[in-house]
Amino acid sequence: MAAARTFVAVAALGAAVVALWLHGPALLITAVAGFAAHSFRSGGVRRTLRDSLPLAMFLGFIAVLQLASGSAGWELPLRALAVFWFAAVAFGVLPWNQLVVLARPPSPFFSVVLFLLFLRHFALVLRDEVRRVLQARRLCVRYRFGAGSFRSLVWAVVALFRRALVRAERFYAAQWLGGIVP
Amino acid sequence: MKTILDVDGLSFAYGRKQVLANIRFSVSEGESVGLLGANGAGKSTLLWCLLGLLRGEGPVRVFGERPGAHAARRVGVVFQNPEDQLFMPTLAADLALPQLNRGIAPEQAHAGAVEALRSAGLAACAGEPAMHLSLGQRKRAAIALALIQRPELLILDEPTSELDGGSVRHLVELLRQLPMSKLITSHQLEFLAKVTSRIVVLHEGRIVAEGPAEAIVSNQELLLRCGLI
Numbered sequence: 164m165a166a167a168r169t170f171v172a173v174a175a176l177g178a179a180v181v182a183l184w185l186h187g188p189a190l191l192i193t194a195v196a197g198f199a200a201h202s203f204r205s206g207g208v209r210r211t212l213r214d215s216l217p218l219a220m221f222l223g224f225i226a227v228l229q230l231a232s233g234s235a236g237w238e239l240p241l242r243a244l245a246v247f248w249f250a251a252v253a254f255g256v257l258p259w260n261q262l263v264v265l266a267r268p269p270s271p272f273f274s275v276v277l278f279l280l281f282l283r284h285f286a287l288v289l290r291d292e293v294r295r296v297l298q299a300r301r302l303c304v305r306y307r308f309g310a311g312s313f314r315s316l317v318w319a320v321v322a323l324f325r326r327a328l329v330r331a332e333r334f335y336a337a338q339w340l341g342g343i344v345p
Numbered sequence: 346m347k348t349i350l351d352v353d354g355l356s357f358a359y360g361r362k363q364v365l366a367n368i369r370f371s372v373s374e375g376e377s378v379g380l381l382g383a384n385g386a387g388k389s390t391l392l393w394c395l396l397g398l399l400r401g402e403g404p405v406r407v408f409g410e411r412p413g414a415h416a417a418r419r420v421g422v423v424f425q426n427p428e429d430q431l432f433m434p435t436l437a438a439d440l441a442l443p444q445l446n447r448g449i450a451p452e453q454a455h456a457g458a459v460e461a462l463r464s465a466g467l468a469a470c471a472g473e474p475a476m477h478l479s480l481g482q483r484k485r486a487a488i489a490l491a492l493i494q495r496p497e498l499l500i501l502d503e504p505t506s507e508l509d510g511g512s513v514r515h516l517v518e519l520l521r522q523l524p525m526s527k528l529i530t531s532h533q534l535e536f537l538a539k540v541t542s543r544i545v546v547l548h549e550g551r552i553v554a555e556g557p558a559e560a561i562v563s564n565q566e567l568l569l570r571c572g573l574i
Contacts, residue, residue, distance in 0.1 A: 263435075336393070337424055340396060342414070
């Protein structure tokens, strides 16, 4: 079972890496496959759409900046979403417990597993922060759309960036003190 | 008693904003010292300077050395947020990691981790990821993680934040049993009075009072001035 899960995870990670280099229809097909894989894994299209919302918001912000500079394109956001969907599948099916038992320092494999664990952990921390910020906004703003909603959303995103920086700083500090990172 | 932490005129500024000014205090072997201050008083910045994560002006000595990776090996730290320290798939793996990193055999590291969890009352959770536990349990696991490295000085940053009464009581009992020196930051007066013998009061980046814990927590005028009550 663990071997099968590892195989699926490696295949999904491979697809995420391949998506970085694709263009045009090939990228579109890969993104659709990623969306399907994520929906299958998470138990529904609605769940995939909900999970992708913070990333889609961020990508929308980037797209606005691109539009302002006259270089907007559809490939960057689609590529980012495809990588996210495949990576989420990979991280969801990897048999972490077995990997941690198999990978021991000072093997280079251990560093790879540790790096993946850092990524997974920080993604979960960010997910919780997003939930907290959006919940706080929902409690403070009377209307989801309309007066004050856009401004509150901007401040929610700013707060999220601040919190992400603080959490990243503290996480790094904790690992440094534990002698795990240089 | 031997001094293990000595701060003698430490100052620190973020750009032009002075955060710490002329901080002087020390911690002796086996002593429990509280660092009391309202939000924004500079407690966390001070801790980061003591650990070598930030470099301020003025001498700081931890076990006679400048703060840094070498001195930090003798210090156990419990962060305000246990998720900053616990990230492995299981609690046992979290606690085994620092030992594996020091070259201890996997079986021995795992046995040590399980034993440490048992001491913290978390033996049943050894196979669980930290995220599945309550905040009180996660705090205890973070303390067990700090203790597994057998520190001579234990630093706790706001250990009671977001904890309920029962969890705070468990924490007080656990901390009272630990023989090593402790430096605990908090703005909970009652908690600090129970677990420390001496309190240093920080206000707007300066030490405004220092003395026996009971005398500090009963000084209403001081606490009011520092925004602690």
